[in-house]
Amino acid sequence: MRKEDASHVRPFYRIRTKFFVSMYILLILMTVTVDIAVYSVYHIDVEKKEQSSMTRILTELSRNVRSSVVSLKESMTYKMTDCGVFDYQENLSDATGYSVEKNIRSFAALMNMGNAQVRNVYIKDIFTCRFFVDTQNMYSESLDDFKQLEVYRYIEENTEELFQGRGTIRWRWFPDTPDMVYVIQSTVDSYSLDFQGVLCMGMDLTYFENLFGGMSFHVALYNEVGDLLYSDLPEAAQTIETHEKLADLFDGQEYMWDETEIPREKWTLVGFSPKQEVFSTLNTLMRSILLTEAVVMLAVTVFIFFLSGSITHNITALSENFRRINAGKKPKKIHYRSHDETAFLCEQFNSMENQLRETMEQMARDSTLREKAEYNALLAQMNPHFLYNALESISSMAKIEGQEEIVQAVRMLSQLLRASISGKKQEIPLAEEIDYIRQYLSLQNMVSGNRLLWDFLIEPETEQALVPKLILQPIVENAIIHGLDGVLEDPMIAVTSRRDGEDLVIEVSDNGAGLEQELADRLLQEEEPEELMRDRAHIGIKSIQKRIQILYGKHDGIRMETSPGNGMVVIIRLPYRKEVEHV
Incomplete structure (x- = not known):
């Protein structure tokens, strides 16, 4: 009889191994299927709730921002009038820099009594006179220092447009002063409505931090031209020029996001939350479930191991004895466990082994x-x-x-x-x-x-x-x-x-x-x-x-x-x- 090529010999697998592996694979498949189903259902539910909550909170925040901005505008108008910031224009010959700066400091002090933390004020009037005051005397800034900032260059480049937009207010943020936001107002006389000049008030970003603090997600605020005003996650948002690009970056990837428009201001408030934070509770729950399943699977594995051993003991004993015979070793007597067809095979093998041993001893x-x-x-x-x-x-x-x-x-x-x-x-x-x-x-x-x-x-x-x-x-x-x-x-x-x-x-x-x-x-x-x-x-x-x-x-x-x-x-x-x- 021709021997088969060794390369075509099929590998040998024990019946117990097949039974054990089959049961174990079935158990794993069932566990994985249930886990995927549970995770998918909870994932969709958490995502919907988070999205709904974000939309509701952003809507409420937009109203608060609108109310706060309107209040700030009114406060600026009234307090500039009360402090006589531009009164020097009525008699320029008698005006001195000291008196103007004194009025500006009084204006800043009244603004600080509210929720605005004014750090400096800059004025450029219709007579091209310029005044600068470091209201908190913390930074020892001068007009020359202020001229080095991007906000100064912005005012100079847009002077004509600012002079024409009487009574308008622009909010701007610049990268070279990341902890400040500037309110630039084209002021007019409240009685004659004559244009007086441009007042730029630099405020601490704590103004927005007080508005958006305690949120369960991150926010970014953009002005009417899409420039960033504030973000509580600077490394993720300040490099984005417009909120549309921010949405493109985070949509469907690492962040959930939503946006709403602030009425009348044409500002955009964007909320975005890392999915890792959104689903942290769900992930913790799934880890607990997986840990429990691991313990249960370990117990089931032990049970399957002993069950497979009991079922295949007789066949395994026969197989091991045939291996011993092929290796030239003495076979062992089989003590069968289950009383079925395999027990008859074990009895016949024991009888055959006794006869074979006697024959081999005689041959020896x-x-x-x-x-x-x-x-x-x-x-x-x-x-x-x-x-x-x-x-x-x-x-x-x-x-x-x-x-x-x-x-x-x-x-x-x-x-x-x-x-x-x-x-x-x-x-x-x-x-x-x-x-x-x-x-x-x-x-x-x-x-x-x-x-x-x-x-x-x-x-x-x-x-x-x-x-x-x-x-x-x-x-x-x-x-x-x-x-x-x-x-x-x-x-x-x-x-x-x-x-x-x-x-x-x-x-x-x-x-x-x-x-x-x-x-x-x-x-x-x-x-x-x-x-x-x-x-x-x-x-x-x-x-x-x-x-x-x-x-x-x-x-x-x-x-x-x-x-x-x-x-x-x-x-x-x-x-x-x-x-x-x-x-």
Whole structure:
């Protein structure tokens, strides 16, 4: 059966996860739908009420502003006459600046007794005479200082128009004096109706603040030409030249707004309120509702979690056990909860698992017996292989050397044979294995004419570590036959051992000819290189690799590092143990 491409495998989702997510999404959708509906209804209601309230209040404010402005106009006319502000024009020759300024100060004082906070007064009459009075003596302003202001330039530029508009009053605000508003009146004599001049009265903006204070929304007042007179939110309104632009800016965006016209004055009163402030109460209510819903959702989530677990427990237990089987782990017995169709599946699985466990235990016993038989066969294969090589060497030596050395060689061979076939232990301490290798090297040195050198560097803590019996002899033999063959000077074999964490590492190195690394790697693989298949020494190394893997598993074994002309290092890695464990 053809396997599917991994990229097309659909992701796996548990039934409990699907049930839990579905219920949770449904709960969220219902909550969000209700919240949106509640918020929309209340939002529309609050907006309508705020708009209606703003319209009603603006209408009332417009009447108050009209009444206050008319009252101020009348008060200015009467008090200018009472104080004789322009009486000096009847006899210019006797008029002095001091007397005129005194009358102006009296006029300002009477105006301040009302709700107008007069800060300065400027007069330009029909004779082009100019008078300026700082009525509160707080700013030490002079006529020269006043000439630097925009209000002065406005009067100069519009003098002709102001002279023609007898009895009219203009209200103006200028950015260079943001805390003041100016009342510019073209005055006439109340009896003769002769034009007298222009009087400009600078008032503190508290005049409007007293009119508009305590509002639940912000206001902006514009004069008959659309210029700003007052706003309680300067940063939002004073940069707007006309109230139409203010309406365009805030309509439907950040502010709710409405406007009304002040009767007869042709002024426009604009009210605007930030929606954040308008809906602050509603937002606070919604936050409380959301917090309550969050607590309820948390409780419902816990309930759904346990409900989904109860419903899907049997299926989940079956699924988990199949995963354990796929991972090579022992499945667990299922204790089913709900008595339904899934309970029957759980009973059948438990029965199947018991039968499968018995079958696997029998297979494990059979496998152990087969591995022991294979190991004993490999171990038996090594003894005649070594014996064959040793006897061949003694035979060669007998043709060259004398009888005494033959006797000594046979004695060494006898000791080696006794060590290799005596005892039934599969593992021995490393110290015993090293003694065996010393005897073997002594015998090989005698055969080679005492030209062989060796060195042992064994860490003391590794001497009692357990190693497979005869694990080093085939490696040393391979180093002598293949590595040192042809080395004319100082052929050397070194054996070292060390502990590396939980592992024992033994290295056997030589200074021989070496070989290609690729060929050395293939030597330890399942398919042996064809050019080495008849080599008995290489067969011995491969047998060691199999013995190690049978005893300790695939993790441990042999690794070879070599290159042509640089000798070879054979590295053996085994578990570090000191107690004998029987396989």
